[in-house]
Amino acid sequence: MRSLILFTVLFFVVQSNVQAEDGHKLWLRNQFSGEVNVVCAGKSEIIDLAKKELKNNWNGIDGATIQLLVKKNNEVKGDGFILEENKIQANTELGLLYGVFELLRQQQCGQKVNEKTYNPSYExxxxxxxxxxxxxxxxxxxxxxxxxxxxxxxxxxxxxxxxxxxxxxxxxxxxxxxxxxxxxxxxxxxxxxxxxxxxxxxxxxxxxxxxxxxxxxxxxxxxxxxxxxxxxxxxxxxxxxxxxxxxxxxxxxxxxxxxxxxxxxxxxxxxxxxxxxxxxxxxxxxxxxxxxxxxxxxxxxxxxxxxxxxxxxxxxxxxxxxxxxxxxxxxxxxxxxxxxxxxxxxxxxxxxxxxxxxxxxxxxxxxxxxxxxxxxxxxxxxxxxxxxxxxxxxxxxxxxxxxxxxxxxxxxxxxxxxxxxxxxxxxxxxxxxxxxxxxxxxxxxxxxxxxEQIADEWIKLTFNPDVNGKVNFSENWTENFMKPVKKMMLDSREAAVNYMMPLGLHHIMQAHHHYGPGPWWEIEGVRKDWTMPYYHQADSFGVGFNRTKTGSNALAQYHPTVAENFGDLRTCPEEYLLWFHHVSWNHKMNSGKTLWDEMCYRYDYGVQQVRGFQVSWDKVQNFVDAGRFTAVQRKLRKQAQNAQVWKDACLLYFQQFSKQIIPFDIERPIHNLDDIRKNDMDRP
Incomplete structure (x- = not known):
């Protein structure tokens, strides 16, 4: 009993030190405001903004001096910049502002300043x-x-x-x-x-x-x-x-x-x-x-x-x-x-x-x-x-x-x-x-x-554990918050593909709000490319859109090397398989499973992944303010429910064509297909 009371007290102490937030500050939550001297000969609205960002968000050595310099350098392209520990040089004033944000980002992510030239990929x-x-x-x-x-x-x-x-x-x-x-x-x-x-x-x-x-x-x-x-x-x-x-x-x-x-x-x-x-x-x-x-x-x-x-x-x-x-x-x-x-x-x-x-x-x-x-x-x-x-x-x-x-x-x-x-x-x-x-x-x-780098930055900037002091990403925070949350983010898109449209399936969502599953959706008189069977082509033989020479031949629009790779069942990446091929339900996949079984396992795995996200998020509760923790938790619950509906709807629908059993070692569908079609999983 005593240990339970102690845990409860410690939990609420930790929670009280995590400020309540509504997410409005985005990844710009830093309020460290260390002392910094900014030297810049120019004066303009953009330069004033650059100075303000440095003075309001500095997390470097207190009392350091930073020089902002507009000077032509052929290595710098457009609004790029050269970043040094104590100087930012650019061809334009806007380049200086971008350089300031980059310097502050590195500081706030606990990094040593990466001194180099930063040029934008796109103008x-x-x-x-x-x-x-x-x-x-x-x-x-x-x-x-x-x-x-x-x-x-x-x-x-x-x-x-x-x-x-x-x-x-x-x-x-x-x-x-x-x-x-x-x-x-x-x-x-x-x-x-x-x-x-x-x-x-x-x-x-x-x-x-x-x-x-x-x-x-x-x-x-x-x-x-x-x-x-x-x-x-x-x-x-x-x-x-x-x-x-x-x-x-x-x-x-x-x-x-x-x-x-x-x-x-x-x-x-x-x-x-x-x-x-x-x-x-x-x-x-x-x-x-x-x-x-x-x-x-x-x-x-x-x-x-x-x-x-x-x-x-x-x-x-x-x-x-x-x-x-x-x-x-x-x-x-x-x-x-x-x-x-x-x-x-x-x-x-x-x-x-x-x-x-x-x-x-x-x-x-x-x-x-x-x-x-x-x-x-x-x-x-x-x-x-x-x-x-x-x-x-x-x-x-x-x-x-x-x-x-x-x-x-x-x-x-x-x-x-x-x-x-x-x-x-x-x-x-x-x-x-x-x-x-x-x-x-x-x-x-x-x-x-x-x-991975982008997720790393965003998590540190958005969920920094201490907005009132210096950056201090402790081992405890890194191991018990940073790592599981980053893994959840990096796995999330593939999870969505798994529980929605795996193996190259596409455009099988509900037609109007595009939220829930709808591989059955078609209405007489509606143009065929606004219907879902047009894209999956499921029949008693198999499933998938044939875009090879024997089908629409859309592959001919790609370079011959790409077309050859995608066009051959032996070399086509399985993630694009049903995008380019109409494949037998009994086609042997790389895993050794048939296409039908592979599809079943992919849908089920997607559901399990989202449930895993719920567990990961629940475990980090004491690292996140209550408002954002609860909001994300509620959304993950809904996502897990939706993933189950996607799995059940698609497997039960396609089973009508494959005439094969759903493997016994994955969870049974818990919805009826006609109920899903009737309710249409309308977005809340």
Whole structure:
């Protein structure tokens, strides 16, 4: 009894020393404020911010002197910098700010200063917000828009707006993000109205000191919808003049405006195809309007139509023939995979194939197909896998990273992440979803970083055990908090693949909210590529989409070396097996199991992994403030429940085709298939 009382007292003493938090400070929780002297000859808003960050967050030797120096150095690219223990040198003032954040990050992670040159992998590193002018967020799971008010009619700017935008800008600058698209790619033409542009200007004014340029998504039919013209044909003289005048109007308000993001002739959005014109016609017309002002056009390659036999082929089919025909201020924005942000996809065949046109990867930070803001899924491992994928377009080692960051093709470079940010107190809906915002920024700056390093940094910055003193990562904290939490993060994406769509299965989620399982979903009259059986092709023989020569032949879009590897059942990586092949239920896998048994074990293992995450998190309770601990714990419980539903739904559904038993040494399904189909596992 006495030992129990002692444990209880010690537990509450530890808990009382962990400050209550709501996650709003993100990875910027440091409040050490040691003494530091900052020497810098220049004076500007950016330099003032750099000095402020050093003075407010210093964790180096008390009384040390740091020199900030803007001086041309050919080793430094763009807004890169040279970091030394007592000096930060850059070609630009923004480079100094990035250098300050890097120095503070290393200090706060308990590292010795890594003295070297730090150059960004991509010139433009931006977030795409799918925020609507009425304040809602498409595929947003963390509250309302931080940019637009509910209803959309109130365009006034409050002090609260400015404060929130300032915090947002600081968080982005801390990880090197330097651009943001503040409205949905399914764009309202009203964003280009004069009164709306005044609010865009206000946002730009707050973000500017942190080096963040503002972009807007545009509706291609804006000349007709808000300009009063009879057409929006990109080759029409009046339309051309309208866009040129609109660009001039925008730049008179926002001199450093970044440019336009365009979703056109895709998913019902208007575009040049409406007038018998090409993507080149549409993109180049807009590029010409922006060119005198230094703006760029980011033209999305996410296109598909119902007539295609294989949706995975269409982006390549529509854009590859135009390689080299776009203006030099046009960048084609390409999703990481050829379908749509699936839990696992092979890289898009466009990467490396378009050698004369800049391509920018588009990654999805918001977890549209990965459990929204309920499931803990650390996406850095997915992105690391993507960057390391070898296109072979310029020989072995032609990774996606090298094909997009200027290493192989000397072109403009950029990368985009679809944001997961909203008005929730913790910004992202899930405290661990903050790690994906952080990871995107870090990989956009350096696409060679490992997932492990990023997780290590984020955990230390976000859950630092003592925010009132010096950094002190004790052995106890490292062994009993850091290691299990990092393992949970690094395993989480593969776990999600296992309990959702293992072995190359894809696009078998519920059709509308994209949250729960729905491999059965199809409705008569709905285009086939919006149904789930279209993608898994399950029948009495087997399962999987045949993209080899005997199927859609989508593999022909890849370099022959890649196509040969993926196209041969003996060499195709099993994680992509059902993406490229229709495989017999009795096909022998590397494990020695049949495909059916392997699928059963993968689904079951995913469930067990999430249950393991629950155990890991429960064990670290005394290292985390009560608010964040409880919030994450509740989400993990829901994730474990959802994983069970995914397993049961998919195995019971596919069992109808395989006609085989579920192996007896894994847990039995606990739901009935008809109940799951009826309830549809609606997201709470």
């Amino acid at each position: 433009l590193r931006l977030l795409n917000h799918w925020d609507n002018l009425n304040g809602s967020v498409e595929r947003g799971y963390a509250g309302a828009s931080i940019f637009w008010k509910k209803g959309g009619s109130d365009l006034t700017v409050s002090d609260y707006d400015k404060k929130l935008w300032h915090e947002y800008a600081r968080a982005n600058a801390s990880v090197g993000i330097n651009g943001t698209v503040i409205n949905n790619v399914n764009a309202s033409p009203n964003v280009l109205k004069a009164e709306t542009l005044q609010r865009v200007k206000a946002i730009a004014d707050v973000l500017r000191p942190f080096g963040i340029k503002v972009f807007v998504s545009i509706n291609f039919s804006s000349p007709a919808l808000v300009g009063g013209l009879k057409t929006s044909d990109p080759l029409n003289t009046e339309v051309i003049n309208w866009w040129q005048a609109k660009a001039k109007e925008i730049y008179s308000l926002i001199p450093d405006f970044g440019g336009f993001l365009v979703k056109a002739s895709s998913e019902g959005q208007p575009g040049p195809h409406d007038y018998g014109r090409s993507h080149v016609d549409g993109a180049n017309m807009l590029a010409d309007a922006l060119k005198p002002h230094g703006g760029i056009v980011m033209w999305r390659a996410f296109v598909y139509s119902a007539k295609e036999d294989d949706r995975a082929e269409q982006a390549y089919a529509e854009f590859f023939p135009f390689d080299g025909q776009f203006r030099d201020n046009v960048i084609i924005q390409v999703k990481n995979g050829p379908i749509d942000f699936m839990p696992r996809e092979p890289f898009s065949p466009l990467f490396g194939a378009m050698k004369n046109t800049p391509l920018m990867p588009e990654l999805q930070i918001t977890q549209e197909y990965l459990g929204h803001s309920i499931h803990l899924v650390f996406l850095a491992t997915m992105w690391e896998e993507f960057f390391k994928s070898d296109t072979h377009q310029e020989g072995p080692g032609s990774t996606v990273a090298k094909c997009t960051d200027g290493t192989i093709f000397k072109q403009k470079t950029a990368i985009a992440g679809v944001a997961n940010i909203g008005t929730d107190a913790n910004w992202c809906g899930h405290d661990f979803a903050q790690a994906n915002w952080y990871a995107f920024g870090r990989l956009a700056w350096n696409n060679q970083l490992s997932s």
